[in-house]
Amino acid sequence: MQQERLDAIRLGVRSAGPVRRDRVDEALHRLQWNESPYDFPADLKEEALRRLASLPWSRYPLSGRPWPLIDALAARFRLSPEQVVVSEGSSDLIRAVMAATLQPGDSVVMPTPTFMLYRLNAHLYEGSGVQVPLDATSGFCLPVEALAEAARKHNARLVALCAPNNPTGTRYAEADLRRLAASIPSLLVIDEAYAEFCDQNLTGLLELGNVILLRTFSKFYAMAGARVGYALAAPTLAAELQKVVTVFPLSVFSETVALVALEHHERFLAMRDRVVAERERLAAALAQLPGVIVYPSATNFLLVAVNGRKQALLEHLRDRRRVQISDVAAYPELAHCVRISVGTPEQNDLVIQGFTEMFGE
Structure with missing residues (x-):
């Protein structure tokens, strides 16, 4: 086989890390990527599909x-x-x-x-x-x-x-x-x-x-x-x-x-308002726990600092509550933090339960 000409690839690309073949565990509640906890409305999906059916693919x-x-x-x-x-x-x-x-x-x-x-x-x-x-x-x-x-x-x-x-x-x-x-x-x-x-x-x-x-x-x-x-x-x-x-x-x-x-657009404003209300409820509940600091958020997620037990918390939420949140260790200044995407009320209750089991007195 001829030698692969990697020298033809620009240096910035060659020196970057490889793309990993990761896949999200669909059995977990996904609260790590700041996605909407509510799906695109079913009737609007039907409207989009109706329009697509009339288009030449x-x-x-x-x-x-x-x-x-x-x-x-x-x-x-x-x-x-x-x-x-x-x-x-x-x-x-x-x-x-x-x-x-x-x-x-x-x-x-x-x-x-x-x-x-x-x-x-x-x-x-x-x-x-x-x-x-x-x-x-x-x-x-x-x-x-x-x-x-x-x-x-x-x-x-x-x-x-x-x-x-x-x-x-x-x-x-x-x-x-x-x-x-x-x-x-x-x-x-x-x-x-x-x-x-x-x-x-x-x-x-x-x-x-x-x-x-x-x-x-x-x-x-x-x-x-x-x-x-x-x-x-x-x-x-x-x-x-x-x-x-x-x-x-x-x-x-x-x-x-x-x-x-x-x-x-107005339909999504109503969905947004539910997320914001849940964000505030989740933030208030977590902030009451000792060793937990919740930073103010204007988004659909929370940055939360935990007192020295981050890895145990991540494992506990995943294994006991089936919840995946984000470990933000890739940011050195946030090594003690996690990021939580705001979920449905039921998912947020699981987060609160898991945090309480780890940090509650």
């Missing part, structure tokens, strides 16, 4: 971009269609932004801890991730001056962050984000995956010209399996991003389901 979509969905999103946010880019999940748009902007050696400034994909994609494109620590003692607030200083010092191509932040759940004030955008010599990428859980709308920042907002249908619209995300930006920026998303970025299935979801 043998044909490519009618255009290289899902313009009907782009138009619908523009109307919802009162923007022009030229400001909207759609792709298969906001994760792909993070990749697209970095593919469009980074040259080897370019810097990407980000707070830490934050979503791992910023660091991973910067590495894949041979950029340098510059991390600015968040301070737990101050509630993981946004370090505007430190991020701006790092961006200037390293002549950063991008500053990237989550708002609200994953994995801490912290909401950042719009005034702070505006101040950051106005004080950096680069693009500011704001991942708003959880924005609907705190009624956040940052489209006013787009007037600054260097802000890209990323959003997803995965959380609020209960569509993580359908893979639909979108970016909002100034028309000139959006036009460049359109060039780097793949041709036909959505299947006819994904676009149809997303259009149905937008048409029934």
Whole structure:
């Protein structure tokens, strides 16, 4: 066999870790990936399937971009269609932004801890991730001056962050984000995956010209399996991003389901309100336990610090309560923490029971 030419693969890809063949245990209650605990409504599934049945599956979509969905999103946010880019999940748009902007050696400034994909994609494109620590003692607030200083010092191509932040759940004030955008010599990428859980709308920042907002249908619209995300930006920026998303970025299935979801937005507001109410109930119950600290959250998950018994807790929840939560040990500063996706009332009761069995007096 001829020698495999791995030298043809760019260094950032070769030096990244391999993709593991993981599979979620379907027998467990899945409270680790911040998914919606409630499925896409059954009657809306039927409506989407009815529309799909009338479409020719043998044909490519009618255009290289899902313009009907782009138009619908523009109307919802009162923007022009030229400001909207759609792709298969906001994760792909993070990749697209970095593919469009980074040259080897370019810097990407980000707070830490934050979503791992910023660091991973910067590495894949041979950029340098510059991390600015968040301070737990101050509630993981946004370090505007430190991020701006790092961006200037390293002549950063991008500053990237989550708002609200994953994995801490912290909401950042719009005034702070505006101040950051106005004080950096680069693009500011704001991942708003959880924005609907705190009624956040940052489209006013787009007037600054260097802000890209990323959003997803995965959380609020209960569509993580359908893979639909979108970016909002100034028309000139959006036009460049359109060039780097793949041709036909959505299947006819994904676009149809997303259009149905937008048409029934109020249905998902009611689902969101149930999640938020459960988040507050779960947070209050866990905060009463000794050795447990629950951080404020504006998302559909909770970051929880536990006093020295994290591994035992994870095993107890999995083995006794059949609940899988997230061990956030990949973030060194959160080695003592777990992250809990808010579930149904019944699932949250299992979490409360498991925590009480471990930490109750």
